[in-house]
Amino acid sequence: MNQRLPRILDRSAYTVGWLCVLPTEVTASRMFLDEEYAPPPRQLRDETGYIVGRMGNHYVVIAFPLVLSTGSVAIAHTVVDLTRTFYNIRFGLMIGIGGGAPSAPHPTNALNDIHLGDVVVSQPSELHGGVLQYDKGRWTGDGKFEIRSYLARPPRILLGAVALLQSNHQLGYGQMMEYLQFATTKASKLGARGFSFPGRGLDRLYKPSHPHKGKEGSDCSACGNSALLRRHERRSENPAVHYGIIASGNAVMRSVAHRDHLRDAWGIKCFEMEAAGLGNELPCLVIRGISDYSDNHKNDSWQPYAALVAAAYAKDLLRVVQP
Numbered sequence: 001m002n003q004r005l006p007r008i009l010d011r012s013a014y015t016v017g018w019l020c021v022l023p024t025e026v027t028a029s030r031m032f033l034d035e036e037y038a039p040p041p042r043q044l045r046d047e048t049g050y051i052v053g054r055m056g057n058h059y060v061v062i063a064f065p066l067v068l069s070t071g072s073v074a075i076a077h078t079v080v081d082l083t084r085t086f087y088n089i090r091f092g093l094m095i096g097i098g099g100g101a102p103s104a105p106h107p108t109n110a111l112n113d114i115h116l117g118d119v120v121v122s123q124p125s126e127l128h129g130g131v132l133q134y135d136k137g138r139w140t141g142d143g144k145f146e147i148r149s150y151l152a153r154p155p156r157i158l159l160g161a162v163a164l165l166q167s168n169h170q171l172g173y174g175q176m177m178e179y180l181q182f183a184t185t186k187a188s189k190l191g192a193r194g195f196s197f198p199g200r201g202l203d204r205l206y207k208p209s210h211p212h213k214g215k216e217g218s219d220c221s222a223c224g225n226s227a228l229l230r231r232h233e234r235r236s237e238n239p240a241v242h243y244g245i246i247a248s249g250n251a252v253m254r255s256v257a258h259r260d261h262l263r264d265a266w267g268i269k270c271f272e273m274e275a276a277g278l279g280n281e282l283p284c285l286v287i288r289g290i291s292d293y294s295d296n297h298k299n300d301s302w303q304p305y306a307a308l309v310a311a312a313y314a315k316d317l318l319r320v321v322q323p
Contacts, residue, residue, distance in 0.1 A: 008038045016060045017082050017092040021274050025096040026064050028307035031183040032315045048081035057323040061086050072277030079282050091155050091283045093314050097306045098272035098288030099253055101263040110232035111240045116203040116302045119313045120270035122286040123243040129153035131286055133276040135249035155283040161321045180312040194304035197237045205229045205293055208256040212296040239309045244269035246286050248276035253294040287314050
């Protein structure tokens, strides 16, 4: 599995666009290719990086910006280059990390709570396509900010696959955990650090009134345990998959007050920084592994594993999509 072959397929063979931004997301995604091929010759003025190969019955292009940057602009240029160079792309999957929007702890079922290492999948509602740009809109006369930017719904073939996979997971028929275990073992053998499960001891959700102590981005060793929110413990390391609205903006969400306001107003499950750049040029589903809680306690310790979990879900999804 995941062997590199010298052959070059024609651009027309590739039908799935797999979008990433961070190097960690690219590395995590690459581990799930069943075969990796040499990319076709680069087009003129194409400034996007590509890793191509086969994943199950699909030929996939992992596309990422060559110049590291975050925000909607980075992914917008990547989508333009991808769809111009690989002109038979049917749909896109945006894979990577995001910040969870946790609600009050569930009284009985820990799987209903968003934990670090879980997955959030964008799910359309009657009003929009599952992703909203929370930093774009207008101020109303009563002083409230009204969000006015939404992404189009994912294509029907993806929505049908998501519904089927959700049922499969409920019945224990999915292969997400098998893919995840294979990838973590592979990462360990290759010496890729950080991709194993960090442990529940590092999954710390603090009360909104408790700010981070120490430098920005540092661990929470100085934050103590007295202000941790009490939640039912998970009985396994397996991630839960949550379906709902993903909020996208060009700034990192660190404000608990703003996070909770948007969560309550819109039912948001996750915050991230790139999906708004997708526009409506490429029908796309957004899949995010939760690496922090969108507060000022965020650090990078969960990012590799969260990216791996998101990619594992995406591969399981492709398994039920007709090629």
